[in-house]
Amino acid sequence: MLDVVAQSVISGLINGLIYAMVALGLSVIYGVMDLINFAHGEFVMLAMYFTFWIVSFSGLDQTVAFLPALPIFFLVGVLIYYGMLNRTMGTPLSQIALMLGVAMVIRSFVQIAGGTAPKGLPPSFIFGVLNIGSLAISYSRVATAVVSLVLLIIVHLFLTKTYTGLSMLAASDDRTAAYLMGINVKRIYALAFGLGLALVTIPAAFLMTYQHADPSSYLRFGLLSWCIVALAGLGRISGIIPAAIIVGIAESLVVTFVAPEAHSLPIYLLFILVIWLKPKGLFGRK
Amino acid sequence: MVKMDLLKVVRVTSGYGTLTVLNQVSCEVADKSLVAIVGSNGAGKTTLLNTISGILHPYSGKIYFKGKEINGMPPHEIARLGISHVPEGRRIFPNLSVLENLKMGAYLARENMKNGMLKKVFEMFPILKERKNQPARTLSGGEAQMLAIARGLMRGPSLLMLDEPSLGLAPKVVASVYETIEAIKKNGVSILLVEQNVRYALEIADKAYVLENGKIVMQGRGRDLLKNKNIKKHYLSLK
Amino acid sequence: MKPRQFVPAFIVFVLIIALIPVFVGFNEYFILLATVVLIYGVITTAWNVMGGIAGQLDLGATAYLGIGAYVAGNMLIWWNITPWIGMFVGAIIAAGFASAIGYVMFRYGVKEIWYALSTLGLVEVLRVIFMLWKEVGGPLEKYLPRSKTDPFYYMSFGSYIPYFYIALIFLLITFLVNYRLRYSKIGYSMLALGSNEDAAESLGIDTRRTKLKGLFIYSFIVGAFGGFYACFCSFIHPNTDFNMNFALEIAVLGIVGGLGTYYGPLLAASILVSLKEYLRAVFGTIVLGIYPAIFGLAIILIILFKPEGLSSILKNVYIKLRKGGGTKHGRQQHS
Ligand SMILES: Nc1ncnc2c1ncn2[C@@H]1O[C@H](COP(=O)(O)OP(=O)(O)O)[C@@H](O)[C@H]1O
Numbered sequence: 059m060l061d062v063v064a065q066s067v068i069s070g071l072i073n074g075l076i077y078a079m080v081a082l083g084l085s086v087i088y089g090v091m092d093l094i095n096f097a098h099g100e101f102v103m104l105a106m107y108f109t110f111w112i113v114s115f116s117g118l119d120q121t122v123a124f125l126p127a128l129p130i131f132f133l134v135g136v137l138i139y140y141g142m143l144n145r146t147m148g149t150p151l152s153q154i155a156l157m158l159g160v161a162m163v164i165r166s167f168v169q170i171a172g173g174t175a176p177k178g179l180p181p182s183f184i185f186g187v188l189n190i191g192s193l194a195i196s197y198s199r200v201a202t203a204v205v206s207l208v209l210l211i212i213v214h215l216f217l218t219k220t221y222t223g224l225s226m227l228a229a230s231d232d233r234t235a236a237y238l239m240g241i242n243v244k245r246i247y248a249l250a251f252g253l254g255l256a257l258v259t260i261p262a263a264f265l266m267t268y269q270h271a272d273p274s275s276y277l278r279f280g281l282l283s284w285c286i287v288a289l290a291g292l293g294r295i296s297g298i299i300p301a302a303i304i305v306g307i308a309e310s311l312v313v314t315f316v317a318p319e320a321h322s323l324p325i326y327l328l329f330i331l332v333i334w335l336k337p338k339g340l341f342g343r344k
Numbered sequence: 345m346v347k348m349d350l351l352k353v354v355r356v357t358s359g360y361g362t363l364t365v366l367n368q369v370s371c372e373v374a375d376k377s378l379v380a381i382v383g384s385n386g387a388g389k390t391t392l393l394n395t396i397s398g399i400l401h402p403y404s405g406k407i408y409f410k411g412k413e414i415n416g417m418p419p420h421e422i423a424r425l426g427i428s429h430v431p432e433g434r435r436i437f438p439n440l441s442v443l444e445n446l447k448m449g450a451y452l453a454r455e456n457m458k459n460g461m462l463k464k465v466f467e468m469f470p471i472l473k474e475r476k477n478q479p480a481r482t483l484s485g486g487e488a489q490m491l492a493i494a495r496g497l498m499r500g501p502s503l504l505m506l507d508e509p510s511l512g513l514a515p516k517v518v519a520s521v522y523e524t525i526e527a528i529k530k531n532g533v534s535i536l537l538v539e540q541n542v543r544y545a546l547e548i549a550d551k552a553y554v555l556e557n558g559k560i561v562m563q564g565r566g567r568d569l570l571k572n573k574n575i576k577k578h579y580l581s582l583k
Numbered sequence: 584m585k586p587r588q589f590v591p592a593f594i595v596f597v598l599i600i601a602l603i604p605v606f607v608g609f610n611e612y613f614i615l616l617a618t619v620v621l622i623y624g625v626i627t628t629a630w631n632v633m634g635g636i637a638g639q640l641d642l643g644a645t646a647y648l649g650i651g652a653y654v655a656g657n658m659l660i661w662w663n664i665t666p667w668i669g670m671f672v673g674a675i676i677a678a679g680f681a682s683a684i685g686y687v688m689f690r691y692g693v694k695e696i697w698y699a700l701s702t703l704g705l706v707e708v709l710r711v712i713f714m715l716w717k718e719v720g721g722p723l724e725k726y727l728p729r730s731k732t733d734p735f736y737y738m739s740f741g742s743y744i745p746y747f748y749i750a751l752i753f754l755l756i757t758f759l760v761n762y763r764l765r766y767s768k769i770g771y772s773m774l775a776l777g778s779n780e781d782a783a784e785s786l787g788i789d790t791r792r793t794k795l796k797g798l799f800i801y802s803f804i805v806g807a808f809g810g811f812y813a814c815f816c817s818f819i820h821p822n823t824d825f826n827m828n829f830a831l832e833i834a835v836l837g838i839v840g841g842l843g844t845y846y847g848p849l850l851a852a853s854i855l856v857s858l859k860e861y862l863r864a865v866f867g868t869i870v871l872g873i874y875p876a877i878f879g880l881a882i883i884l885i886i887l888f889k890p891e892g893l894s895s896i897l898k899n900v901y902i903k904l905r906k907g908g909g910t911k912h913g914r915q916q917h918s
């Protein structure tokens with residue numbers, strides 16, 4: 059029994075670390091711009107399809123397949139900001155509707171270009187299984203979790219140690235004061251949105267080392283990310299990790315002890331409870 | 345010798361949407377001088393500073409800085425020209441550390457974090473050095489005001505605009521803030537100071553304007569205004 | 584539109600819609616389309632109470648729709664109780680559920696984006712729960728009993744025409760509720776709440792109560808309509824009834840239609856859902872899934888170029904008509 063619990067927890071921990079990376083882009087956008095990117099899940103899905111296409115077309119390994127996708131996503135983010143969000147600043151409802159429009163376009167695109175069948179790739183150069191007692195975890199998941207941690211640290215350092223990163227945090231604290239410092243807040247927002255989208259390409263590529271992509275993947279990754287961001291609260295990146303681990307472990311325990319179909323239930327319940335009882339998040343500032 | 349006007353505001357009308365607050369306001373700040381704008385609450389002092397720094401755009405009128413027309417420019421470009429606006433209520437970045445706040449102050453002059461500027465600022469505000477790694481939200485009111493001023497100095501501006509630096513501070517703290525302001529002026533920075541705390545402001549001002557209901561109603565040398573009957577009656581004796 | 588002009592406009596409007604089956608020559612396919620538009624119209628117009636007038640971004644329409652559908656559906660399946668009663672019971676349960684949830688949420692000050700996300704999360708939670716709850720739901724479609732001899736009792740008709748008219752009656756009621764509300768005292772509280780919550784509070788408006796009232800009315804109508812929706816689909820299934828995308832579409836239609844008006848959401852639903860169904864009909868079999876893209880693009884374009892919503896177009900036309908034709912050149916200016 060204890061063994062089963064321990065295994066479930068370890069598996070959930072690994073998943074949680076991976077989820078942290080999936081939610082990272084959403085967290086950056088929300089943290090800096092106070093804008094909920096309703097199309098986040100769709101962008102994760104789109105990036106998974108990109109990975110699939112890049113790998114199938116060029117034969118690159120999944121683990122580096124994000125390299126061509128990353129600048130494209132960044133550019134798309136910047137364009138969406140200047141073309142749409144900048145023109146609707148101060149009207150959050152319109153921004154939400156806009157991002158829902160974008161989400162619909164992406165869903166359509168994925169279906170038209172990729173069909174409805176799930177897309178999976180052959181194993182990357184990381185393969186094999188790590189055995190801990192009777193628990194078997196694939197090396198790709200372990201590698202993804204490690205990459206996640208590294209990426210979170212890099213983004214954290216970017217936000218706290220560079221002028222551009224700090225000015226993102228400053229703009230999120232006080233937009234007007236940031237302007238008075240000579241910060242071009244609009245440019246910073248465009249960068250943040252671009253960064254938020256670019257950041258989905260890396261988790262997407264690594265997810266494709268052990269998962270399929272299908273036209274409904276957006277649902278899972280979208281709500282999952284929102285849940286983590288809600289739990290983490292508006293804050294620096296460090297809040298994401300405990301939040302994501304809680305989500306991962308809760309999900310894993312439910313799958314083990316209740317029913318695999320119920321895997322999303324603890325996530326949403328946790329999400330709803332947290333925003334009711336602690337709207338600023340469990341690990342947020344302020 | 346006639347000093348060149350660093351800042352020249354010419355018949356500016358400004359406000360918020362349909363609400364006109366400033367009505368044909370004109371004023372000047374000569375180079376290396378300290379100019380005070382005093383007036384009661386709601387007179388439009390903050391609106392004037394916001395219009396100069398580009399947070400608001402004037403409906404009509406012109407604003408010149410170093411001879412260049414700046415009205416209508418966005419705030420980050422006006423900042424680039426050398427105006428540093430320390431806004432009302434300090435508006436420091438609460439979740440950034442003290443040092444990070446100063447770093448943002450030096451956003452346009454990053455070399456100032458490395459050359460003597462940071463040291464100079466820390467000498468002027470030793471308390472900030474002590475607290476440099478603390479989140480700015482943990483500072484007391486006086487310390488936060490010091491940080492806001494220090495942040496405004498970090499990029500080495502030619503004009504520092506201070507909006508009610510004494511707001512909400514204990515009298516002893518106000519005195520030390522004003523000592524600092526005088527020290528900044530001695531360092532060759534021009535200052536446009538907006539205050540409700542009329543006595544202090546007029547005491548140190550080379551030139552002062554009185555703003556009432558969005559209009560300049562009186563101007564003169566600070567010490568002269570201090571002796572003015574109307575000023576005494578409306579702003580000083582009622583304590 | 585001022586209240587005075589409302590009555591004649593409303594009567595004309597009702598007559599035109601009621602005659603749609605005649606216009607399309609009783610073509611079943613077009614009547615089905617019109618019914619789908621009406622379904623969106625009813626839910627979006629009900630949503631408008633909370634989302635438009637009271638300004639709370641609610642993304643949980645299908646939580647209440649689903650509850651209504653499952654209550655009425657299961658009452659019919661288990662006890663053979665007619666959906667006409669089931670609808671009413673569903674409405675009460677949906678509204679009770681919504682009020683309980685709303686009470687907690689508003690009590691803890693959940694608002695803005697967090698209200699939006701938690702209502703959306705609610706839909707998904709319910710979907711999963713009903714998926715797992717085998718007695719009333721489960722992963723298989725549950726078909727409602729039908730009867731050739733008594734279609735009225737089972738609300739199961741061989742033609743779409745009765746569905747069309749039932750939906751139309753729902754629409755009229757919802758529309759009237761919206762209209763009455765818009766010009767009532769509670770409606771003004773809601774409008775004040777919607778435009779600025781803090782300001783509304785300082786005016787002495789009990790914002791918590793106002794939100795609860797809005798939520799109650801909205802979830803009651805949508806809950807009742809859920810019973811109809813189940814009969815219209817002729818089955819209940821968690822993915823159909825507790826559908827997040829459906830809930831999102833409703834909110835988007837409301838926003839696109841123009842918030843705070845009582846006819847904007849219906850207008851958006853008529854235009855965009857017709858467009859969507861048309862695209863589905865034209866492209867559906869050729870290129871699977873193109874219609875969400877066009878739907879999405881339409882939303883983006885409307886938000887960017889008609890940010891006041893579609894209802895402003897109608898207002899323009901109306902003003903033009905009032906001014907006697909208007910000119911061919913240039914737009915009418917109005918404030
Ligand atoms: N953001 C704003 N929106 C609308 N009106 C404002 C705003 N800020 C200030 N006002 C109004 O403008 C007038 C002048 O305000 P302000 O410039 O802040 O005065 P002061 O700084 O002299 O106290 C006041 O009547 C105030 O109500």
Ligand SMILES: [Mg+2]
Pocket residue numbers: 389390391432508
């Ligand atoms: Mg002021």
